Amino acid sequence: MASAGAALGAEALHVYSHRHYEVDQKVNALFTAKTGIEVKVVNAEADQLIERLKSEGKDSPADVLVTVDAARMQRAVEDGLLQPVKSEILEKSTPGAMRDADGHWYPFTLRARGIVVAKDRVKEGEVKDYADLAKPEWRGRVLARSSTSGYNQSLLASIIAAEGEQAAQKWAKGVAKNLARPPQGGDRDQIKAVAAGLADAAITNSYYLGMLLHSTDAEERKAGAAVRMIFPNQSGRGTHANVSAAGITKHAKNAEAGRKYLEFLVSPEVQKMYAEGSFEHPISMDLSLGGQIKAWGEFKADETTFLKLGELSPAAVRIFDSAGWK
Numbered sequence: 001m002a003s004a005g006a007a008l009g010a011e012a013l014h015v016y017s018h019r020h021y022e023v024d025q026k027v028n029a030l031f032t033a034k035t036g037i038e039v040k041v042v043n044a045e046a047d048q049l050i051e052r053l054k055s056e057g058k059d060s061p062a063d064v065l066v067t068v069d070a071a072r073m074q075r076a077v078e079d080g081l082l083q084p085v086k087s088e089i090l091e092k093s094t095p096g097a098m099r100d101a102d103g104h105w106y107p108f109t110l111r112a113r114g115i116v117v118a119k120d121r122v123k124e125g126e127v128k129d130y131a132d133l134a135k136p137e138w139r140g141r142v143l144a145r146s147s148t149s150g151y152n153q154s155l156l157a158s159i160i161a162a163e164g165e166q167a168a169q170k171w172a173k174g175v176a177k178n179l180a181r182p183p184q185g186g187d188r189d190q191i192k193a194v195a196a197g198l199a200d201a202a203i204t205n206s207y208y209l210g211m212l213l214h215s216t217d218a219e220e221r222k223a224g225a226a227v228r229m230i231f232p233n234q235s236g237r238g239t240h241a242n243v244s245a246a247g248i249t250k251h252a253k254n255a256e257a258g259r260k261y262l263e264f265l266v267s268p269e270v271q272k273m274y275a276e277g278s279f280e281h282p283i284s285m286d287l288s289l290g291g292q293i294k295a296w297g298e299f300k301a302d303e304t305t306f307l308k309l310g311e312l313s314p315a316a317v318r319i320f321d322s323a324g325w326k
């Protein structure tokens, strides 16, 4: 008897993915509906997936690697785990400053790391830059998740890239000193704690606020409504942003389906699914694709430090340590 894959007329596509959002299942189901190619996903942390690809070598079943961090993709390239892909669609649809120069991976959503502030306690314009959160007047008023989070590591890596290690150290120390509590929980927990009055500002990816604002849980919607989203550094290099990115593995058995999948991820139809489903920004920054991202409005994302995030993330980890940011 034919297997399900064969019945659909094509070999399955095996994806190793660090993404863990509901919208991804819908995206994969749509890909199958359009192409007949079944998508089989293995979910784990990027570091684990990279280790797994290394140890499996040419026997790996994976065709595609997906992470939510350009630095991890750069490491996968250095480890020889990805193969270059040439695609006009991918080149046309993604910013040149935010992808691998040789096409080993391409971004498909933009993930801005901004700041939320309590609407009733923080005046418009009071917080404009990440630097504000390190000022003495913010003592005991700031929240952030652990420095073990890749999101914080890439933020600090961007500060190192733009301002140097000393400035980054000073900033990390200042914020660590201003924290209202030792880091705990994820970004959503920081937003909820600001809404609950535990602090006045928190560092968070914008899509987590989107998830709260559009939650089925009324308490979460209330928490989201209590804060204002700020995209920092608009008069400077722009808001730190990372990406979801995908690349085809070195030993892919189904590289052609992998290329189709990557091209599918940047199609307007799928970009709209992300904008409306996980509230990430389209990689094209076309804000007309989703109501929430349109409401937040235009902002400049920092493209200048982007390709240095991987190289500088070990330095970021070291600086967080010495700054006492747990």
Ligand SMILES: [Fe+2]
Pocket (backbone or CB within 6 Å): 205
């Ligand atoms: Fe996330």
